[in-house]
Amino acid sequence: MQPKKIGLQLSAYTKEFNRNLNIAFPVMLGQLGHVMVGLVDNLMIGRLGAAPLAAVSLGNAMVFIALSLGIGFSFAITPLIAxxxxxxxxxxxxxxxxxxxxLCTLNGVFLFLALLLAKPILHYMDQPPEVVALAIPYLEIVAFSMIPLMIFQAFKQFADGLSQTKYAMYATLIANVVNVVFNYLLIYGIWIFPRLELEGAAIGTLIARFFMLWFVWEILRRKKKFAEYFKWSRKEFLKPDIFKRLLALGFPTALQMLFEIAIFTATVFLAGTLGTNPQAANQIALNLASMTFMIAVGLGVTATIRVGNQKGLRKFKDLRRIAFSTFLLVFLIEAVFAVGFILLKDWLPTFYIDNTEVILLAAQLLVIAALFQLSDGLQVVILGALRGLQDVKIPTLICFIAYWLIGFPVSWYYGKAEQLGSMGIWLGLLAGLTASALMLxxxxNFLSKRLIEKKAVLA
Known part of the structure; x- marks a missing residue:
């Protein structure tokens, strides 16, 4: 094929990059804001030692499972609004x-209660006793923050569906400032505040999430663009068929996120069986990898919005072209992050802790994290495009197969101390994410081609 023709074909995708990034950038910053809450907790608590850092990892492992279910349900709002x-x-x-x-409010209450009831599980997961003792009080407080966070998600996904992604970003970034301030005051006992250490970090997160909800509600209801949507009427309230449609999209999406988040959470528990230092190293690598993943999440939301818009317009050729532009864009971005992880693997962990063994272990894990950047980014953006098509059932099955029939067995077998240890755990992640990206x-590809063919036949 001639270079000029290749260039023209490529430009059909690259010309969408600016529009994709305009929508995605606020989402990226907003998602990074969520991760920054964990990053701030990790950086501040890491100075207290390996056991407190491992305790935050263990407590957040439980929270992330609940979070995946709640956010998955809320994701149903965006394609329907779009x-x-x-x-x-x-x-x-x-x-x-x-x-x-x-739906999101009820979800938040349910997840809060579920986390409280699930606390005793930590005692039976072969974790270091000193880590479990520190994790439980932290978990109790952070669990309550699920309620404001889930309600915030409803407002966020609604605004995202209208391509107005910047307001949730503002709320999240300002909430992070609130979180940093209260963390500093409550973890270390600054000024008139008591020294609460891990519990102080949890209270800081709780305050920040209530602030985030208030801010996004206040800013959206005052904007003219959203005025019609904030007119509440009893006659349209609580319609079973609307709930059914939200649940039909939300429940499989929640399962998709659960299957993925759960395998990452499983790495925390598997690393815990290797000891406190491997668990702390695992937390550092996960935190760094999750930051780059949030960039991909932003493009995944963009894919959902733009594919959903084109579906509403029935422009299926444009739908396919726009979706592929997001796939190409995330591939290029994640390739840059992969190189960065490899080059900076020995330096990045030093921001978290000064334990030499933990730093060395985390550096090894970042090499594998670099390798799965590409497949991890691709799978979340392709899932977003499929969500825009409102195709959720088969992708849910794909996620289960990829993570739990392919990825987890590799992590479990090779993650034992007598095998490859922490490196083996992360090889399982690499296998699962790669399988997921390929199958999705x-x-x-199949569904988008079929839509184009069907429209051609009807025409």
Whole structure:
């Protein structure tokens, strides 16, 4: 093929990069803001020692499982709002928004109670006793923050569906400042505040999440663009068919996130069986990898929004081209991060802790993290595109197969001390994410082609 023709074909995708990034950038910053809450906790608590850092890892492992379910349900709001927006149907969009807020509120309460009931599990997971003792009080406080966080998610996903991604970003970034301030005051006991260490970090997170909810509600309700959506009416409230549609999209999406988050959480428990230092190293590598992953999440949301819009407009050729532009963009971005992890693997862990063994172990894990950057980024963006098509059931099955029938057995077998230890655990992650990216791509390729063919036949 001639270079000029290749260039023209490539430009069909690259010309969408600016639009993709304009939508994705606020989401990226907002998602990074969520991770920054954990990063700040880790950096501040890491100065207290390896055991407190491992305790935060263990407590957050439980929270992340609940978080994956809650956020997964909330993700159902975005493609439905995006499709309604593409079809210029404000009434339908308003109904999805209102029902989404109710569903997310109930979800937050349920997840809070579930985390409290799940606390005793930590005693039976072969974790270091001193780590479990520190993790439980931390978990109790952070669990309550699930309620404001889930309600915030409803507002965030609604605004994302309208391509207004910047307001949730503002809320998240300002909330991070609140979190940093209260963490500093409460972890170390500065000024009139008591020294609460891990519990202080949890209280800082709780305060920040209530602030984040108040801020996003206040800013959205005052904007003219959202005025029609904030008109609450009893006659359109609590319609079972709307709840059913949200649940039909939300439950499989929640399972998708659960399958992925759970395998990362499993690495925390598997690393804990190797000892406190491997668990602390695992937490450092996970925290760094999750920061780059949030960039991909931003493009995944962009794929959902733009594919949902094109679906509402029934422009299926543009839908496929735009989706592929997001796949190409995330591949290029994650390739840069992969190189960065390899070059900086010995330096990045030193920001968290000054334990030489932990730093060495974390540096080894970052090499594997660099390798799975590409597949991890691709799989989340392709999932976003499939969500825009409102295709969630088969992708859920794909996620289960990739993570739990392919990835986890590798982690479990090679993650034993007599095998490869922590490196073996992360090889399982690499295998699962790569399998997921490949199978999801095949699924999207099939569905997008079929939509184009069907429209051609009907025409």
């Amino acid at each position: 499709e309604a927006d593409g079809a210029k149907d404000i009434e339908k969009g308003r109904s999805y928004f209102h029902h989404g807020v109710v 791509y095949l699924r999207f």
